[in-house]
Amino acid sequence: MADFSQIIAGKTGFIDADREWLHRLVSDWQVIADLSFADLILVIRNDEGDYVVADQCRASTVVSVLMEDLIGQPVAAEIVPAIESAYSNRVVARLDHYRMVGNNTVCDVFAPVIRDDRVLGVVIRETNMATRVGNGRYELECIQTGKRLFGMISLGRFPYQETLISERPNDLRVSDGFCVLSGEGIIEYASPNAISCYRRLGEQGELVGRYLAEVTTDQIHERDTVPESLSYVLSGKSAADSELDTSRASLAMRSLPLYNAQSQRDGALVLFRDVTEVRRREVELQTKDATISEIHHRVKNNLQAVSALLRLQARRTKSDEVRAELQEAQRRISTIAAVHEGLSQSADETVDFDTIIPSLLRMSVDVAEERGQNIGVHFVGEFGSMPAQDATPLSLVLTELVTNAVEHGFEGRTEGTITISAGRGGNSLDVVVEDDGNGMDTESENGMAKASGSGLGTQIVQTFVTNDFGGTIRWEPNHPHGTRVVLKMKLRAAQ
Template sequence: MMVKPSTLRELVEEHTALNRQDIDHLQRLAGDWQLISDLSFADLLLWVPAEAGAYVCVAQVRPTTAPTAYQDDQVGKLASGTEVAHLEVARTQGRIWREGDPVWYGDTPARHEAVPVRRRGADGESGDVVAVVGRDTNLSTARTPSQLELNYLTTADDLAQMIADGTFPPPRHEGETTSAPRVGDGLIRLDATGKVTYASPNAQSAIRRLGFSASLVGEDLAALFNRLSDDPLEGSECAARILAALRGDAPPRKEVEARTATVLTRALPLMPAGVPIGALVLARDITEVKRRDRALITKDATIREIHHRVKNNLQTVAALLRLQARRVAAPEARAALEESVRRVASIALVHETLSMSADEVVEFDGIIDRVATAAAEVAAPESPVFTRREGTFGVLPAEMATPLVMVLNELLLNAVEHGFDGGAHSGEVVVHVERGKKELHIVVADNGRGLPEGFNPATSKRLGLQIIRTLTTGELRGTIELRNRPGGGAEAVLLVPLNKRAT
């Protein structure tokens, strides 16, 4: 079965010959038009002309401030004839179409409007119409508009004209997320002088949190933010961005902090037909969001400090074991203590990495490379063993990294210590890893003498093998197989699932 294209870019490329710049403009519009949909109390549908006079809908957004006119998704719909006559007028005449009687979609009456979409060229000149925005309003809940609704609709008409002029949407600013203030968070409309002509109740409440309890209407908003801000420099910057919007620019979002409250603002120019008539300022009270962010930052810093202290403590334990090993005369006891030193040191490596990480994940490749280098140092000088890694582990969660590094440490030590006879020949141990979507496939292989005849890892009493079995099947919920290689040497094959630990 053929899969139909579903993204804006795929639909445009299939049905039109628009260039990359035109498609990018349409994508930016679809990324910022929720604002206009909410102000208009209407669904917005983005139509592009297709073959034989037809139009295809490549994007749709529903209002959060009113009921939708469409219960069904319209993206991908191909329409022609009288159904798109209003779109054709807007495209060919380059003007907003508002004529015509209401239409019905099932039991829902709706009013049609069509807004031509232009993209300004590099020279700033208004280009050709590349698409049409259908603005369709559900009339089933029509009522006498309030002052808020009238201001919403007036602002929506100004922004719609800017779409037709090619001055909306504004350029994106690097690093900005999608958590911009929305219409319902708070709307402030300014005239050409920067004075407030309307402020929604939510906007008034947000500014009241900053310490201004009087009505905003008539206030110079830039001067007010400059006066209210705790930090004079931040206040000046916020005021400068509002003034930039009044000049026709679209500055980045800005936070205003005062009296332990924080309000996120976004200023947009209003310049229908190229004439600056004021600005639209969206304001969102993010005081609680900032408080939670600060709490998370403090928590993350505390966790990193704990990892740092654990690493230091483990290194102290390793140093004490190393000192004890030097004082022990029995070779077996000294060897056991040295093995313990290496085990503690491998765990310390994970905590060292976590102490420098912003979250509970680690880049595992660097850790295993250091563990492999340390394991190679155990080999006798007359028969050196070299280690290397093939493939990449990538980023692993801390709960997985700690047992995995211990397992691999034991496998590497076993390969170096028991896989090679003393002599003039060098050996090699390779850690090969393939990371799939659901699991890690790891092979630790050497070119040594292989496993002894009759060897059974399940019944072996060696501590290292017991650690490997316990951690692999328990903590990692994986499987392991030890076997001889056809070409000589031995290998350990691990399958470790990547999904989160079952609770």
């Protein structure tokens, strides 16, 4: 089934600005549907001259008449004359009778979509007349304001050409609270939820008949943060978003200027939403993230301290065998510390493995430089991001394999290359570690890494690959010479 973007993209005669205008229309028209207690349908004329539904919007404030998706379908024959009237006359048109849609009696109104004095399509407002029974003041104010916004579509005033979007945009709904302003910025109507928002700020007086800017600034204290966009919203002169954070509450708001039939601004609709609890939870999450990052940072520092102690102990020992074991332990602890360093810089408990593994493996080949060898390490592919549950054992596996290649694969040689290739698909990870060294006989015993010292490196690789990752490890010759290790693993906690 074709979607909205495909339908308008295939319409010849539309320029990019026309398509952008329609995209902005359908991104903003939910407020019209909710205020009007009606469904909206956007119709365009295709290249064959037929009218098709390009998009639709269901009201969230009333039961929808649109029980199925109509996008891409032709419109009903009985409403084509009204659509053509809106197209040709460039004014809002109506049917002279109600229609039956299923078991619902529907009133249809048609507004041409105007941009730069050109008709791009028609928006149909479908109202279930059963919802017009027993309307109170709130419903009447909603419907009246919705009609004003709907009529602005045919004036080329909706959507708005320019908007001031805040750094923290909010999905404001009519049901969250709204007020209607006069052209001078005086509150003519405030919904119950809008009144509740201002009660939360501390305003206990009547809102209607007062300037919105005055009511709001009375509740702003010296230390409260006041964004520059707030004045635009409170005056209602611009389409703008803003947010007011006071010591008592946080209030998100959005202004939508209202224009009359002569395209003169004569009021505004201002939407409100109490986001106090949302912001409080955000602060709690930020505090939690900062605490976790600090924990990882301290763990890294402690591990580095242990690594430094092992390094000092290795320098003081007189046994070559003990010194080698201490150096191996120091390298493994440094590997784990590097993972925690990466986690301390992330807010979501994941580490970008591609940024830490080069430095880790560089440590593995440092011993070769001490012996006068030049061993290079190259990477192909990407590991991606992963949590510590996967990153720590994977880093140990790779450093053990590289260390094994350095210690056993390049004996008697002055230079060489180790290449690590990674292929990631979801939680499946394939890794190939290959070198151009002396060959398998020097690097493996019985299909595993040749033991060094106590053989702990062999146990680490075997345990993590097979038990933790449920994977396999295969050793094979690399052509024309060297060794190739193929790992197939399932990352446990990868996103």
